[in-house]
Amino acid sequence: MSAIPTISLHDFDARRQVILAELMSAATDVGFFTLSNHGIPQDDIAAAFELSRTFFALDDEVKAKTALNGKNAGWEKNTQVRPSTGTADQKESMQLQFARMEGLWPSDTDVEGFQDRASKFMHQVQDVEGKSFGANFWRAGAHADFDILTMLFQRDGEGGLEVCPGRVVVDDYGMGADWLPVEARSDRIVCNIGDQLMRWSDDRLKSTYHRVRLPEGDEPRGPRYSIAFFNQARGGVLIQGPQKKYPAITGAQFIADALARNRMQSAAIAAQARLVDAEKVATEVHFVPAHLKAAA
Ligand SMILES: O=C(O)CCC(=O)C(=O)O
Numbered sequence: 001m002s003a004i005p006t007i008s009l010h011d012f013d014a015r016r017q018v019i020l021a022e023l024m025s026a027a028t029d030v031g032f033f034t035l036s037n038h039g040i041p042q043d044d045i046a047a048a049f050e051l052s053r054t055f056f057a058l059d060d061e062v063k064a065k066t067a068l069n070g071k072n073a074g075w076e077k078n079t080q081v082r083p084s085t086g087t088a089d090q091k092e093s094m095q096l097q098f099a100r101m102e103g104l105w106p107s108d109t110d111v112e113g114f115q116d117r118a119s120k121f122m123h124q125v126q127d128v129e130g131k132s133f134g135a136n137f138w139r140a141g142a143h144a145d146f147d148i149l150t151m152l153f154q155r156d157g158e159g160g161l162e163v164c165p166g167r168v169v170v171d172d173y174g175m176g177a178d179w180l181p182v183e184a185r186s187d188r189i190v191c192n193i194g195d196q197l198m199r200w201s202d203d204r205l206k207s208t209y210h211r212v213r214l215p216e217g218d219e220p221r222g223p224r225y226s227i228a229f230f231n232q233a234r235g236g237v238l239i240q241g242p243q244k245k246y247p248a249i250t251g252a253q254f255i256a257d258a259l260a261r262n263r264m265q266s267a268a269i270a271a272q273a274r275l276v277d278a279e280k281v282a283t284e285v286h287f288v289p290a291h292l293k294a295a296a
């Protein structure tokens, strides 16, 4: 395989069967694909990136008012440790959800209309569905996503996302040697199958390892923004494939197990690499900031 397939959603109603066949083929062979003609206006995507830029430009103390709450919502910076590196990703993120966001929306004083603007874009997506660092630093270290389907928006030319096809079973940590670049284009939505859907399909649909590398050679050293929409199974839903290859598991238990496995693997690899601070970092990945501890 030499490229990530692109699937066009134009004339959706008339082409439903063709699109379905293309999606099945991409999801079983590669686990990654990009969507073109997806119907979200380019201006709305640009507006979402502008909102993102406005938020991340705030001082860390301001962003920390809505810090990660231990439930996958809120702001974090340099805290995500991947089992493949044992070192914190060099990035910050703002994780938004449709529910359970009490106290986690930036205020209108800090970013005018943040909640309305972000929610509008989340619904639109739902409607479709620096510096020189050492060798062990990644914008995002190699990992597979825990969810059903991830939909990722990138900006033109802000590359570095790479995919490694070839995972065999959902609990297999093996990675191949060949990494395929995913072109950074603002008019495409990058989609990848996550672990929940891999398990739900008895490993037929592939959740693949992917990573974001730092700029190399002559590539621009500026910031890279991306917006990821993680579709997870509802907490109470039972996940089991038609062939019953794996026992049934609830969506919530699947995520809890995946997070626990991630922490164990991160700590193990960090110990192995003798990165003295990394184990400490690994145990603090899902930190609860002091000001939210009382409420948690
Ligand atoms: O930064 C990116 O574009 C990808 C991040 C990613 O793979 C993730 O957060 O799961």
Ligand SMILES: [Fe+2]
Residues within 6 Å of the ligand: 143, 144, 145, 150, 210
């Ligand atoms: Fe990911």
